[in-house]
Amino acid sequence: MRKILVTGALGQIGTELVLYLREIYGNLNIIASDIAPKGPEKVLKAGPFEIVNVLDAKRINEVVEKYKPDVIIHLAAILSAVGENNPALAWNVNMYGLYNVLEVAKSNGCAVFTPSSIAAFGPSTPKDKTPQDTIQRPTTMYGVTKVAGELLCDYYFYKYGVDTRGVRFPGLISYEALPGGGTTDYAVHIYYEAVKNKKYTCYIKEGTYMDMMYMPDALNAVVTLLEANPDKLIHRNAFNITAMSFAPEDIYAEIKKIIPEFTMDYNIDPIKQKIAESWPNSLDDTAAREEWGWKPKYDLPLMTKDMIEKLSIKLK
Ligand code: VAH
Helix, strand or coil, rough: CCCCCEEEECHHHHHHHHHHHHHCCCCCHEEEECCCCCCHHHHCCCCEEEECCCCCCCHHHHHHHHCCCCCCEECCCCCHHHHCCCCHHHHHHHHHHHHHHHHCCCCCCCCECCCHHHHCCCCCCCCCEECCCCCCCCCCHHHHHHHHHHHHHHHHHHHHHEEEECCCEEEEECCCCCCCCCCCHHHHHHHHHHHHCCCCEEEECCCCCHHHEEEEHHHHHHHHHHHHCCCHCCCCCCCECCCCEEEHHHHHHHHHHHHHEEEEEEEHHHHHHHHHHCCCECCHHHHHHHHHEEEEEEEEHHHHEEEEHHHHHHHC
């Protein structure tokens, strides 16, 4: 049975991924870790939790020697908008954190899954149906760390045989844990505001398309790629995956079908808008579909229905 250490386990992805993995592999086989024990009780209490700062290689090694996981899922990272406000922090956490995890994995025979992002592309990348293999000249520090991270993971596979795997996540939408400082966060906050206040002020301009995905599809992608036959993986790290591409007016219209009184206006955040415009409008995820059977279940209508149902209960 797999034993998995998750870093950044109390973030937007980590919170749901730990619960999902514990259902599949058993509570005691999933070790959640984060920089501080500040998160949902059900993650902290239902299985092992360890305080790990990914900048402390010794501490990562200590936890790996204690639990002997065969996989490290490395999620701890600084996202795009926070990273643009503090590029040094983003470089340190995203690069040295990943380097430490790869070094510990190499010494302990662990596989490593770590996500890249659509942020690994930049303004010179083909914007529509962005190919799996194409120009990657991102103009954000977050994007720079994601491209460097993809290359570092490839290096540890080719040079040391570390089984590294990863996907380029689009914006992720979920109702459990709020996102932590990304550019795509508007697509989460709009649902909360629609349910709570029936109005939302969007910081991304009308007509700005970005790839997005509902969290259940993201969780399924992690496990499917983790369990995929390695002989079939040509790309290994940083598979393009997506489920939908929409602009603010599209998600607004979908919510309005369920909450007719919902209204939205705009107050553009220039930094986040510039980041969003540097990313693709839509990805080509053929490689993931062909090499490990990637297939999303949720489109915008299905996601909107589920998000509003779940948030109507959560925010009661
Ligand atoms: C961000 N949610 O906005 C993250 C993600 C594709 C975007 O990497 O920074």
